[in-house]
Amino acid sequence: MHRPLKTVAGLMAAIALVSLVGVFVDDRVLVGAPIWLKPFKFAVSIAIYATTIAWLLPRLERRPRTAWWLGTVIAAAMLIEMVIIVGQAARGRQSHFNAGTPLDGALYSIMGATIATAWVATLVIAILLLIQRIPERATALAVRLGILVALGGMGVGFLMTMPTPAQLGQERPTIVGAHAVGVADGGPGLPLVGWSTTGGDLRAGHFIGMHALQALPLFAFALMLAARRIARLRDEWVRTRLIGTFGFFYAGLVVLVTWQALRGQSLIHPDAPTLAAAALLLVLTALGTAWSLAGPRHSPVTVAPAEVC
Template identity: 25%
Template sequence: MKLLNTAWCRENRAKPLVFLGAVLFASGVAHLGVYCIDGGAWEGDISWRKPILFGISAGLTSISMGWVWGSLSTWKYDRFLSWTAALALLLEVGLIDLQQWRGVASHFNRSTALDSAIYNVMGLLILWVTGVIIALTVRSFTTPLSQPTPMVIAIQYGLLYLTISCGLGILININGDLRMQHGMPPAQYGDAGVPKFPHGVVIHALQWLPIIAWGAAWAHFSTTTQRRIILFASRASGLLLVYASAVTLLGRARFDAPPELAVVLYVALTTLLGLGAIVISGIFKHLLATRQTPT
């Protein structure tokens, strides 16, 4: 399977996303070390959490985008889009890191002209990255990918959820600015809703869905079984998004859901964990059978 073939990393379209993605990931890990030494609160407007999570998250997203690009047929604008997306992610996370090292908030910070300008630039950068992700998502549905059918499904759903997550992130920024104008907490919806919850709950489906597809292939399940597994996993991921969006719109905290909504979360998590167990069990059975087969 091409996921295990590192040749895609050397593909011209993938190179900038993979290299700068690795830099971003390393930055997040480095800031984790800083947090362990410096300490401080994990939550809050000024916290090492942001350089850590944004670095690791943007790094994984960048690398995954490079992998997807390596599975698509060549387009004349590919290198421009991949380079600009990678640089935009690097600059956005760099600005977040800068604000943390300055000891000021990176998001919803308009206390000075400089802070406001930095926040505006971050918004423009993420708009560009979102546009590139949308283009990549459309191409994944309209252009053949050099991957097996179950992996194609994983890529398509992963990109779709990434697009939705980016769109929600943009809405969060708009809503936050509007709330600030009325003197309300920007990172909140209603009484206790957390807008970043639906924004982040499936943002990494582009990683976990291909991993599930890869595991099902490694287990040597039939193509039909692999396809069913990834479809169930994709739809369960969608239920996570439904739950997170609904509980936030109700103005409730992440896990303060009414019973009928909590069932959605239970079904989603049970399905994903169950599928994970099936795949892992299948891999072990395949490895055991391979070892027992006489040479």
């Protein structure tokens, strides 16, 4: 496994534990949440992200040196971002969107640069994976769709950096950007994640999208396990189609919750257009699932139960 990414994942696990303790022993609150909750959530997310990228890189067999450098760039970018998040929490300062002082503004700019760098490096990995030959068709599709949807989810984060209408009306705003749409950050939110229950929240699409990188490969793995008991799933074409259908559903869900948030609507209070779009997505997914299970149009490639791993 890629050593720098493995090291970062280990550090993030340690930071997550320390931050979790901080949530209970430090009574400070920032933007409506315990001050150490953000470092905890980011540490967990980065640990998962770093581990997943480290798992993907060996699949770039023809470009091992390029893969190593891409992983190292991502590891460095994530580490720098986390150092700033933890440092700002220790200072009692907001890390994201903070332009209150020259130091805060500089640190936020550095964070923006690290995220952009990680996004570009992930994009290059996605391109290389698209042209890399991966023997197992279903796994290849899961990996490729997963990283493409994850790039879209990461891209939702850039929408948060745009000034809100209220901020645009200020001569020198101390906060530039927001998670919430239509309401101020720090209001009532869902447990743990904190997504707004009174307005839109772009973190929902950002979070769901980013974790396509884990969700789709795990779905492919689950299908391979199920193939031991379900004969229909031993057909590689069937599994590939099911993964394509799940990828369509997952990408559609990211678009749906992001569209909902941009309209200033809470995730838990959908209106009629949102419900109609969700219903359409579910119907199309059900049709895709039925089509996937109906049988391949090409000569089937089967996997015997003993060969599934």
